[in-house]
Amino acid sequence: MPSFFNTWLPFIYLYGVGGIFFVCGLVIVKKSGAYNPSNKRHRYWWKITIFGFFYFMMMHALLILAALYL
Amino acid sequence: MEVHHSLGTTTDWVVMVIYFIAIMIFGSYFSKYNRTTTDFFFGGRRFAWWLIAMSILATGVSSHSFIKYSAKGFEAGFSSTMTYMNDWFFVPFFIFGWLPIIVYTKIRSIPEYFERRFSALTRFLATLLLLFYMIGYVGIGFLTMGKAILPLLPPELTLLGVHFNVTLMGLIFVIGLIVGIYITYGGQTAVIFTDLVQGFMLLFAGLLIFVLGLDYLGGFKVFWNLLPTEWKLPLAHFNDPPGFNFVGIFWQDTVAGSVGFLFMNMGLVMRFMACKSVDEGRKAAIFNILFLVPLSAIVVGNAGWIGKAISSVNPSVITPNTNPDEIFVVVSNIISHPGVFGFIMASLAAALMSTVSTLLNATAAVYINDIHRPVKKWLTKKAQSWKEANEQELLSARIATVVLTFLSVLSVIPFSQFPTIYEAHGYFHSTLTPPLVTAIFLGVFWKRYTNAAVIGTLVGGVALMVLGMYYPRPLIQIFDHGTAFDPVHPYTYIGALYNLFVCSLFAVLATLTTKLQIQIVGKIEKQENHRLIMSTFIAASFLIFTLIVFDLASLPVLFILTFVMVALVVLAANYYIEYNHEKKIDGLTVWSINKAKEYFKGSKINDREGEKVKVNWKLKDGADDTVHFAKNDMKRMSAEVGDLVYICDVRRYFGGLKSVHSIYGEPHDEDSAVYISKEHLAQGQFGKGKMLTAEKEM
Secondary structure: OOOEEEOOOHHHHHHHHHHHHHHHHHHHHHHHOOOOOOOHHHHHHHHHHHHHHHHHHHHHHHHHHHHHOO | EEEOOOOOOOHHHHHHHEEEEHHHHHHHHHHHHHHHHHHHHOOOEEEEEHHHHHHHHHHHHHHHHHHHHHHHHHHHHHHHHHHOOOOOHHHHHHHEEEEHHHHOOOOOOOOHHHHHHHHHHHHHHHHHHHHHHHHHHHHHHHHHHHHHHHOOOOEEEEOOOOEEEHHHHHHHHHHHHHHHHHHHHHHHHHHHHHHHHHHHHHHHHHHHHHHHHHHOOOOOHHHHOOHHHHHHOOOOOOOOOOOOOOOHHHHHHHHHHHHHHHOOHHHHHHHHOOOHHHHHHHHHHHHHHHHHHHHHHHHHHHHHHHHHHHHHHHHOOOOEEEEEEEHHHHOOOOOOOHHHHHHHHHHHHHHHHHHHHHHHHHHHHHHHHHHHHHHHHHOOOOOOOOHHHHHHHHHHHHHHHHHHHHHHHHHHHOOOOOOOOHHHHHHHHHHHHHHHHHHHHHHOOOOOHHHHHHHHHHHHHHHHHHHHHHHHHHHHHHHOOOOOOOOOOOOOOOOHEEEEEHHHHHHHHHHHHHHHHHHHHHHHHHHOOHHHHHHHHHHHHHHHHHHHHHHOOOOOHHHHHEEEEEEHHHHHHHHHHOOHHHHHHHOOOOHHHHHHHHHOOOOOOOOOOOEEEEEEEEEEOOOOEEEEHHHHHHOOOOOOOEEEEEEEEHHHHHOOOOOOEEEEEOOOOOOOOEEHHHHHHHHHOOOOOOOOEEEOOO
């Protein structure tokens, strides 16, 4: 069985540290007014942006589980 | 390490030659759409998202290349996909921040943004760094092409009675010549359309290898069971080995690479500038990163996985010590039939050509905008007509492309010293991108970031990066996350974290001390010999920089001197350069995007949502840049006189090729008719009797 350094640590680091950058991006574009919640298209892209983060997180988690248990 | 030669058959070569000729003819057809340098470089800001998404795919996939990911796939398994699945973290910054800014500010190059946001000196520094970056990037493209084609050629050739030894550098010179001809006559529109074809071809070719490889092995289940567990993991080991580890690649690729690719890769930025609107750019970016990029990860790396599986079941077919950079070609040759192998190789070479030509086109754009125009303005006083100037610039752009191609070929020499292309690319990214990445990123998102601070970032960042190269221990070691030290190529990837840190450190220090700097400069200005003091500061800075570059003192001394040098440079920047901070951030940071939008339009924004309308075009007499719609059509579009409009051929498969941007003029009463000028017709290449769709932009 591969070690924690090979399996979940890279995953936690990727979405932990990467997640900090991602959340900072959301906060900055919201606070600066670049994201305008009253604009329908902006609301659509905002949801897609958050969806994308979890889409990649799920994909990586499933691939690790498949490698370990399938 | 086993090296291959003379792979493939005559049929394969015939297929490759036909493919290349077809692509060149196809590309040259679109040169008629290059009426101005704007068309040559940016394709006239008219294309639909799907066309741009495929074009980005062709550029992005081949720049990260079949060769290097198959090599890592062969060495490490599915973790070769890592760098394709880590781009999402900077998407909010890009789609809500940088993308609207590059479109609305109408900048033509990254250095131009530096001048408008900071100063002419900053533009000069950015141009230097960017040209280094882009020439190096193209050089890596050439190296990849050379390594891909070399195994197909015999070790020696005799042509017209002349005997040649086939070498990597000789081959790269020939490739450079072909690419130079292709891009010089095509321009951006040619690149975008040939990318569309090549994007499909390379997706098909990559998936074909996977299917043929699985068939060769006996099915997916056999393939899956042949690979050890470590090989199936999507992320590499956290910090081992030094040549391929997760944490180093996170900082080199996920952070420096992603920001570099999205924010300062002129090839990519120009793709987005060629989009018809910001929203269309967002669609292209999101579709690309969510769907095309993960698919590409399989497409580019699977030859390595298949190669590993074959080598473990039958080491006599593929020996485990095969040169990793040749594994893609070797596997393709083993699993495919004559002709199919030629097609796969042609797709690979064409995809690489797409990347290289895109970047060469972008580098020529930087040359025209940031060297040719400013120098010409400075040297000549003669007034030229718009037509004369444009013709001259188009010629200069073509000459620049040829010269830059040659320089890129020369840049291959240092990169060829690395064991694999992957490592060469990794090292290149971690050393050349951090100063510019930090400067652009903070320039866009931190409104307090000043001109003096960006100069401090570039000068101080580069100085400490040079020290990091001389003294990886202890400077980079502090950031190594437990990665082992390789004395030949020390901290290839994690060096990016150190480089980003030192650039950011100077950025923050120089920004937060702005008031203090202004006070000190104010006091110096009151001195009688203030000019002498400032000249001394500049001379001392040059001296210190020289000491650092040539490593002429001990590390502690050079380290302290770097901070002294940055302080002197920052004070000199405040003294010499006129900089109005409030004016410089207006419309140029994420905090004032609405202003940028207003400047783009030239008047108040009309955000009311309207419909698209279908109209017939008719020619008008005047040559002004307005088009005239019926009052009822204007009402349906929620448009007013002076708003911006986008008119396009109704046939969607053109992807916006036949389209034009204009301004609403005074309306008339003839429903479903639009009056356009001869220039609009020439730009849009509208067909006689063909319907157009029109939509209000803003």
